[in-house]
Amino acid sequence: MSDPILKVEDLRVYFYTYAGVVKAVDGVSFEVYNKEVFGLIGETGCGKTVTSRAITRLIPDPGRIESGRALFRINSRWVDLLKLPEDELRKIRGSMITYVFQDPTSALDPLYTAGYQIVETILAHNKTHPREAWSKAIETLRRVLIPEPEIRARSYPHELSGGMKQRVVAGASIVNEPRLLVADEPTTNVDVTIQAQMIELLSQLKNLKGMSIILVTHNMGLIAEMADRVAVMYAGKIVEIADVNTIFEEPLHPYTQGLINCVPDPTKELKELYPIAGTVPDLINPPSGCRFWPRCSRAMDICKREAPPGINVSEGHRVECWLYAGSGL
Amino acid sequence: MSEPLLSIRNLKKYFPVRRFLLAKDYVKAVDGVSFDIYEGEMFGVVGESGCGKTTLGRTVLLLTPPTAGEIYYRGEDVLKYDNKKMIEFRRKTQIVFQDPYSSLDPRQTIFDVIIEGPRYHGIDVGDPEEFVISLLRKVGLEEYHLYRYPHEFSGGQKQRIAIARALAMNPEFVVFDEPTSALDVSVQASILNMIKQLQKELGLTGMFISHDLAVVKFMSQRIGVMYVGKIVEIGDSDELFKEQLHPYTRALFSSIPIPNPQKTRLRKKIIIRGEPPSPIHLPKGCRFYPRCPYAMPICKVEEPDLIEINANRHVACWLYR
Ligand SMILES: Nc1ncnc2c1ncn2[C@@H]1O[C@H](COP(=O)(O)OP(=O)(O)OP(=O)(O)O)[C@@H](O)[C@H]1O
Numbered sequence: 001m002s003d004p005i006l007k008v009e010d011l012r013v014y015f016y017t018y019a020g021v022v023k024a025v026d027g028v029s030f031e032v033y034n035k036e037v038f039g040l041i042g043e044t045g046c047g048k049t050v051t052s053r054a055i056t057r058l059i060p061d062p063g064r065i066e067s068g069r070a071l072f073r074i075n076s077r078w079v080d081l082l083k084l085p086e087d088e089l090r091k092i093r094g095s096m097i098t099y100v101f102q103d104p105t106s107a108l109d110p111l112y113t114a115g116y117q118i119v120e121t122i123l124a125h126n127k128t129h130p131r132e133a134w135s136k137a138i139e140t141l142r143r144v145l146i147p148e149p150e151i152r153a154r155s156y157p158h159e160l161s162g163g164m165k166q167r168v169v170a171g172a173s174i175v176n177e178p179r180l181l182v183a184d185e186p187t188t189n190v191d192v193t194i195q196a197q198m199i200e201l202l203s204q205l206k207n208l209k210g211m212s213i214i215l216v217t218h219n220m221g222l223i224a225e226m227a228d229r230v231a232v233m234y235a236g237k238i239v240e241i242a243d244v245n246t247i248f249e250e251p252l253h254p255y256t257q258g259l260i261n262c263v264p265d266p267t268k269e270l271k272e273l274y275p276i277a278g279t280v281p282d283l284i285n286p287p288s289g290c291r292f293w294p295r296c297s298r299a300m301d302i303c304k305r306e307a308p309p310g311i312n313v314s315e316g317h318r319v320e321c322w323l324y325a326g327s328g329l
Numbered sequence: 330m331s332e333p334l335l336s337i338r339n340l341k342k343y344f345p346v347r348r349f350l351l352a353k354d355y356v357k358a359v360d361g362v363s364f365d366i367y368e369g370e371m372f373g374v375v376g377e378s379g380c381g382k383t384t385l386g387r388t389v390l391l392l393t394p395p396t397a398g399e400i401y402y403r404g405e406d407v408l409k410y411d412n413k414k415m416i417e418f419r420r421k422t423q424i425v426f427q428d429p430y431s432s433l434d435p436r437q438t439i440f441d442v443i444i445e446g447p448r449y450h451g452i453d454v455g456d457p458e459e460f461v462i463s464l465l466r467k468v469g470l471e472e473y474h475l476y477r478y479p480h481e482f483s484g485g486q487k488q489r490i491a492i493a494r495a496l497a498m499n500p501e502f503v504v505f506d507e508p509t510s511a512l513d514v515s516v517q518a519s520i521l522n523m524i525k526q527l528q529k530e531l532g533l534t535g536m537f538i539s540h541d542l543a544v545v546k547f548m549s550q551r552i553g554v555m556y557v558g559k560i561v562e563i564g565d566s567d568e569l570f571k572e573q574l575h576p577y578t579r580a581l582f583s584s585i586p587i588p589n590p591q592k593t594r595l596r597k598k599i600i601i602r603g604e605p606p607s608p609i610h611l612p613k614g615c616r617f618y619p620r621c622p623y624a625m626p627i628c629k630v631e632e633p634d635l636i637e638i639n640a641n642r643h644v645a646c647w648l649y650r
């Protein structure tokens with residue numbers, strides 16, 4: 001494995017709502033390596049989007065980043081994105097770190113052509129002649145597999161299909177050759193055949209440009225297909241991190257095991273599925289101790305009292321669960 | 330296998346859309362679909378967004394009148410039913426929708442939600458409270474839920490309520506339209522187990538609609554694959570997963586990510602280019618030909634019919650003529 005380009009340490013993001021403080025992300029640490037796809041998986045509301053947005057402080061009110069560091073490597077220097085002045089951070093966002101969100105429609109301005117929106121992204125971060133930027137925009141549209149890019153560059157968003165819009169957004173996000181691309185549910189609500197095109201595209205971009213990708217999704221199939229390493233989130237915490245094969249074949253955390261077991265595998269003949277008992281906890285009053293204990297079949301006394309520490313069970317495999325206390329490296 | 334409970338022949342449902350002032354176009358949401366569903370089986374319908382699955386489910390149950398085609402229930406022409414028979418058909422056939430949030434009236438208690446149908450149809454249920462409680466138990470809810478309101482339930486629980494409401498009518502045939510698409514996988518698993526269990530226990534016949542191939546495979550004995558308004562292939566669920574005949578089915582099945590890193594990466598994928606055509610402006614000939622890697626000259630001019638390959642497989646593709 002190569003060097004990390006991003007080190008997130010003890011990140012906490014709380015939302016101060018009328019009903020109480022939502023501890024959406026509560027002490028999350030992970031690293032993203034050069035040229036890897038880092039998968040962030042978990043069920044609705046577990047904090048994937050908030051985590052991935054907090055890296056560049058894209059947290060809306062009433063949210064606040066409570067603590068933590070997000071160290072990003074620029075050349076050989078580490079900068080803490082959570083402390084950087086806003087104008088410097090803005091230079092990084094959109095050039096070195098870019099985002100693709102789930103809904104391509106809201107990411108595009110209906111008043112401007114697809115080509116113009118990419119040109120705008122180029123000009124915001126580079127001193128380029130507009131004409132040169134235009135040809136670069138067309139080149140980018142070609143790269144994201146838009147047919148007849150010269151014509152399509154002059155189309156407005158409403159003239160493009162959903163899949164096409166998604167590719168324009170992908171184009172805008174890579175045109176400045178970012179080091180880190182955050183793709184948040186890039187294929188949710190997208191058809192399987194279009195999803196296959198997106199997967200192919202993202203893999204090509206990764207190889208071509210040598211960038212890293214944080215892939216945020218609740219789709220286990222997509223993670224199996226694309227991720228190199230995987231972090232499993234539950235109720236605002238990362239409960240397990242390991243390489244993708246370990247996560248699927250030898251998961252240690254009871255939640256990860258449950259998650260793997262309840263997803264139907266179409267290549268198997270299944271008589272029944274194995275749901276996880278209980279429901280996701282309320283993040284205003286999360287359970288004491290391990291947040292998973294009320295649903296965990298192997299919970300012990302200590303689980304109810306104390307939050308488990310992160311235990312490095314082997315190189316690159318970390319799990320937050322009392323079952324493995326003492327079996328660390 | 331037994332007699333078909335439900336048969337449809339060349340079923341069509343077009344929605345008019347106005348263009349400019351006078352000219353009228355049609356969304357051909359369901360465009361000539363035929364199949365049989367046998368007593369006691371779950372027939373899966375899979376296809377991508379907008380291909381017409383929901384419209385098909387609703388048209389089959391006559392919740393919306395078909396534009397053309399025939400529907401037979403136990404061999405009788407449903408479109409010729411008199412009033413009395415029609416009311417009986419409405420009771421015997423039920424639908425469970427995708428969205429558990431909008432399908433329940435927020436002002437009704439769970440008791441009211443479930444008892445409404447049987448009351449309307451004058452079904453003798455004995456003691457209504459006991460009747461509803463027994464249904465709640467069947468779908469994994471409790472007696473103390475009886476007088477609560479929908480907003481007090483999670484998405485998964487709401488879907489259980491919607492299923493209980495359908496079962497209250499003692500139906501023979503139930504359409505499940507993506508009943509778990511809005512739910513998390515851990516919740517989905519228990520709902521799917523439950524539907525499967527109930528189907529066996531009550532001898533239900535049904536149609537299970539989903540865009541998720543793994544879910545459809547888990548739930549159904551036979552599967553119909555839909556592409557822009559048409560069923561392009563029908564086959565036994567396990568066999569269809571082993572071998573697909575139609576080029577679209579093949580591409581679809583080869584590109585679903587499998588939750589197993591080794592298997593999913595080693596698989597040979599067929600990635601088809603482009604996107605499905607608009608159901609308003611369909612290509613002449615086979616509707617898949619613009620994206621089909623095997624297209625031949627005839628595919629551009631003439632539409633292939635769904636033909637029988639063997640008792641367990643039907644396919645609409647010129648490659649098999
Ligand atoms: N603006 C907000 N105000 C209050 N709470 C919020 C806000 N945004 C997010 N949250 C809370 O933070 C938690 C994490 O949300 P987040 O969007 O990160 O989840 P997610 O894992 O991305 O889920 P999904 O799979 O549904 O996208 C949730 O419990 C959510 O209710």
Ligand SMILES: Nc1ncnc2c1ncn2[C@@H]1O[C@H](COP(=O)(O)OP(=O)(O)OP(=O)(O)O)[C@@H](O)[C@H]1O
Pocket residue numbers: 344345356357358376377378379380381382383384385540608
């Ligand atoms: N009432 C309506 N009026 C006009 N067009 C409609 C109507 N209902 C559906 N359509 C159109 O018919 C086509 C099929 O829609 P339908 O909802 O049946 O698809 P679906 O396969 O269920 O899609 P999804 O997977 O998104 O639920 C779509 O193009 C849709 O826009």
Ligand code: SF4
Pocket residue numbers: 575576577615616617618619621622623624625628633645646647648
């Ligand atoms: S009929 Fe022709 S165009 Fe259609 S799927 Fe078959 S080979 Fe392809």
Ligand SMILES: [Mg+2]
Pocket residue numbers: 048049050184
């Ligand atoms: Mg999210």
Ligand SMILES: [Mg+2]
Pocket residue numbers: 382383384
């Ligand atoms: Mg639908």
